[in-house]
Amino acid sequence: MPDPTSGRPPRWCGAAAGPPAEPDAFVGRRAELGALARALGAARLVTVTGTGGVGKSRLAARAAARWATDGARRGGADPEVPRAWARVDLAPLRDADFVDHAVVEALELTDHTARTPRETLLALPRVLGFTGPGEADGADRAVGADGARAATGPRLLLVLDGFEHLADACADLVAELLRRVPQVRVLAVGRRPLGVAGERLFPLDPPAEDEAVRLLIARAAQHGVSVEAADPAVREVCRRLDRLPLAVELAAGRLRTLPPARLLERLDDRFRLLTGGPRDTLPRHRTLRTAIGWSHELCTPEQRLLWARLSVFTGPFDPEAAEYVCGGHGLPADDVLDVLGELVAQSVVAREETAAGPRLRMLDTVRAYGAGWLAATGDAERLRRRHRDWYVGLATSCELEWFSPRQTEVAARIETELPNLRSALEYCMTGPDEARLAQYLAGCLWFCWAGCGRLAEGRHWLARAVALDGGHEPSRLKALWVLAYVAILQGDTGPALAALQECRRVAESAASATALAYAEHRTGCLALVTDDMERAERLLRSALERYREIGELNSTVLMGRVELAMARAFQGDLADAVRLCEDVRRVCDDHGERWSRAYALYVLAYAAWQEGKLGYARDLLVDCLTDTHGFHDLLGSVLAVELLALVTVSEGDAAEAAVLQGAAGGMWASVGLRLFGSVHYNAPHELCEARARERLGDARYEARVREGAALGREAAVARALGRAGSRPLRALPGPRGQAGGGSPHTRQPAASPTRKGGETAG
Numbered sequence: 001m002p003d004p005t006s007g008r009p010p011r012w013c014g015a016a017a018g019p020p021a022e023p024d025a026f027v028g029r030r031a032e033l034g035a036l037a038r039a040l041g042a043a044r045l046v047t048v049t050g051t052g053g054v055g056k057s058r059l060a061a062r063a064a065a066r067w068a069t070d071g072a073r074r075g076g077a078d079p080e081v082p083r084a085w086a087r088v089d090l091a092p093l094r095d096a097d098f099v100d101h102a103v104v105e106a107l108e109l110t111d112h113t114a115r116t117p118r119e120t121l122l123a124l125p126r127v128l129g130f131t132g133p134g135e136a137d138g139a140d141r142a143v144g145a146d147g148a149r150a151a152t153g154p155r156l157l158l159v160l161d162g163f164e165h166l167a168d169a170c171a172d173l174v175a176e177l178l179r180r181v182p183q184v185r186v187l188a189v190g191r192r193p194l195g196v197a198g199e200r201l202f203p204l205d206p207p208a209e210d211e212a213v214r215l216l217i218a219r220a221a222q223h224g225v226s227v228e229a230a231d232p233a234v235r236e237v238c239r240r241l242d243r244l245p246l247a248v249e250l251a252a253g254r255l256r257t258l259p260p261a262r263l264l265e266r267l268d269d270r271f272r273l274l275t276g277g278p279r280d281t282l283p284r285h286r287t288l289r290t291a292i293g294w295s296h297e298l299c300t301p302e303q304r305l306l307w308a309r310l311s312v313f314t315g316p317f318d319p320e321a322a323e324y325v326c327g328g329h330g331l332p333a334d335d336v337l338d339v340l341g342e343l344v345a346q347s348v349v350a351r352e353e354t355a356a357g358p359r360l361r362m363l364d365t366v367r368a369y370g371a372g373w374l375a376a377t378g379d380a381e382r383l384r385r386r387h388r389d390w391y392v393g394l395a396t397s398c399e400l401e402w403f404s405p406r407q408t409e410v411a412a413r414i415e416t417e418l419p420n421l422r423s424a425l426e427y428c429m430t431g432p433d434e435a436r437l438a439q440y441l442a443g444c445l446w447f448c449w450a451g452c453g454r455l456a457e458g459r460h461w462l463a464r465a466v467a468l469d470g471g472h473e474p475s476r477l478k479a480l481w482v483l484a485y486v487a488i489l490q491g492d493t494g495p496a497l498a499a500l501q502e503c504r505r506v507a508e509s510a511a512s513a514t515a516l517a518y519a520e521h522r523t524g525c526l527a528l529v530t531d532d533m534e535r536a537e538r539l540l541r542s543a544l545e546r547y548r549e550i551g552e553l554n555s556t557v558l559m560g561r562v563e564l565a566m567a568r569a570f571q572g573d574l575a576d577a578v579r580l581c582e583d584v585r586r587v588c589d590d591h592g593e594r595w596s597r598a599y600a601l602y603v604l605a606y607a608a609w610q611e612g613k614l615g616y617a618r619d620l621l622v623d624c625l626t627d628t629h630g631f632h633d634l635l636g637s638v639l640a641v642e643l644l645a646l647v648t649v650s651e652g653d654a655a656e657a658a659v660l661q662g663a664a665g666g667m668w669a670s671v672g673l674r675l676f677g678s679v680h681y682n683a684p685h686e687l688c689e690a691r692a693r694e695r696l697g698d699a700r701y702e703a704r705v706r707e708g709a710a711l712g713r714e715a716a717v718a719r720a721l722g723r724a725g726s727r728p729l730r731a732l733p734g735p736r737g738q739a740g741g742g743s744p745h746t747r748q749p750a751a752s753p754t755r756k757g758g759e760t761a762g
Contacts, residue, residue: 491676
């Protein structure tokens with residue numbers, strides 16, 4: 001389980017998971033934990049308030065884990081289903097429109113439909129299987145950690161952490177969730193109340209002096225320093241810092257170079273310097289700022305400069321990014337790593353584990369302090385351009401390496417870098433001089449939107465980007481066809497067709513062979529899912545010929561070949577479909593590509609089933625599902641589960657086939673129109689249902705379908721794979737003569753000078 005103070009989207013956390021994993025020991029707060037647990041038992045909305053640095057986030061994560069555990073221990077009407085909780089980190093967000101997106105992401109509600117994120121959240125009872133037989137749209141049922149049905153009453157605790165700068169948007173969402181989704185309760189964490197009816201406030205004060213001393217001793221020990229509680233200076237340091245945990249931890253970092261008595265002297269000096277300020281400022285707010293300012297003053301000039309510049313990052317970052325973004329203009333790039341190491345040692349910067357490996361980040365309060373200094377230097381705009389350049393370059397290299405043995409590493413890295421990519425996208429949306437980069441970046445990330453299950457977010461950025469007047473046709477044309485692709489996968493054919501028509505019209509006018517190929521390809525894809533097979537084949541063949549003429553070969557081109565194979569299979573030419581997909585599999589194996597390969601395996605499995613090779617079909621589908629699920633590609637996953645159900649009934653297990661059909665039905669709720677409403681895609685499903693009903697009878701068939709529908713997504717995939725859990729994505733051999741593996745090379749982003757003197761990628 002991820003660190004509850006990290007920005008990485010958390011997984012659903014059930015009671016069995018225990019307390020949240022933390023980078024260091026949780027000290028004290030026993031009384032507060034008990035009181036917060038009682039508050040959660042008495043109200044559906046509890047808001048923990050308090051000054052920055054008082055420990056609200058950690059306490060809330062602990063309390064959420066205890067709430068889930070206590071619910072399972074007491075059992076209730078359905079003791080087999082544990083409670084669950086999920087944390088939403090709102091601190092990195094700056095756009096109120098993204099609050100709903102952030103909650104959907106934290107709940108892992110991969111949604112391929114054209115629904116808004118709010119509609120997805122309000123559909124929780126149906127999407128996650130809250131409902132059961134005889135229940136009215138899930139009104140009185142709940143969900144456990146695996147999505148199964150549970151007893152009446154709230155079973156999901158949503159922890160909204162760091163909402164204060166987005167309070168209005170959060171209050172609107174919480175009010176609607178509490179009113180319309182009775183299975184949910186909310187634990188909000190911020191410096192102010194939400195102001196929603198029924199809210200129960202839980203003001204959090206600093207810990208008692210003894211606990212603050214214990215915290216200082218524990219954190220000092222992590223720095224290899226031993227101090228004693230009996231030392232009067234230790235206790236006085238905690239007193240002077242008002243026992244604020246963040247301030248105490250910053251002080252502990254200083255004990256590496258200053259003994260407690262000397263540290264206290266320096267703290268006294270700083271307090272005398274910073275006793276002023278507005279009279280209406282809360283004392284603890286002044287104390288926290290003083291404590292951070294004192295730590296800041298003890299830094300060398302280079303450390304202060306880097307602290308300010310690092311504030312431009314809005315999530316986890318790696319040292320290479322810090323070197324590029326923050327180096328130069330008084331801080332040589334070669335010195336950045338050494339200075340960064342000192343900031344880590346002083347607890348100004350923290351290490352954390354992410355999906356892409358170790359990363360660095362600043363606590364939001366510390367980052368905000370640095371941002372103030374950065375603004376005061378007048379260098380903020382240049383740093384934001386540097387930040388933009390790095391992440392545009394990162395997206396560029398990741399798009400290229402998506403078609404490589406590093407595809408799985410790219411997927412993990414993009415997930416980790418999303419907060420900073422969003423910040424870069426937002427910056428690119430700010431004016432006409434940035435519009436072309438907004439279109440370029442939104443289109444460049446097509447593999448994230450389409451391949452990694454982020455269609456709703458992708459459509460948000462793409463729609464905003466194409467509405468801008470960027471004056472750079474290639475970037476806008478790419479954004480248009482990617483927007484159409486996303487809309488097709490969401491089942492929203494009208495906007496998809498409009499975007500494709502505009503893309504083709506402008507591409508013809510600009511004589512852009514590349515844009516014409518992609519527009520024609522996606523128009524063929526649209527024909528495929530709307531059952532116009534002859535037109536689909538004609539357009540796809542034409543697009544593939546255009547790709548050949550311009551020398552284009554990547555995952556999208558290979559998907560075009562798979563889509564052509566589907567059109568041929570649906571027209572009865574299985575031999576041609578197999579030939580096309582075997583060729584795709586060979587090219588994918590040569591390049592270490594797994595995403596397009598998974599769809600090729602789906603078509604090959606369909607052909608194997610038609611030929612009665614059931615064991616081979618199952619092996620292909622297990623491989624397909626393992627990879628699509630690993631990429632969070634819900635469309636590919638549900639198509640594989642549907643076909644596995646048909647293979648299963650053909651093997652003679654009608655009951656298990658019905659369960660898989662029920663599981664697929666639950667997944668389609670997040671994909672869109674089941675099997676695209678297509679007669680061709682729906683034929684295997686109808687055949688499977690007919691055979692299962694014939695063998696089981698209507699009553700048994702419906703019962704097994706309900707059993708499958710009650711499975712959460714992870715449980716459904718595990719069931720389809722025939723084991724307790726799915727395999728992680730694994731690397732394929734690299735291209736001939738080339739080793740695979742490793743992370744995307746992003747040491748230097750693709751950059752070129754701009755007229756305004758900044759650095760711009762692409």
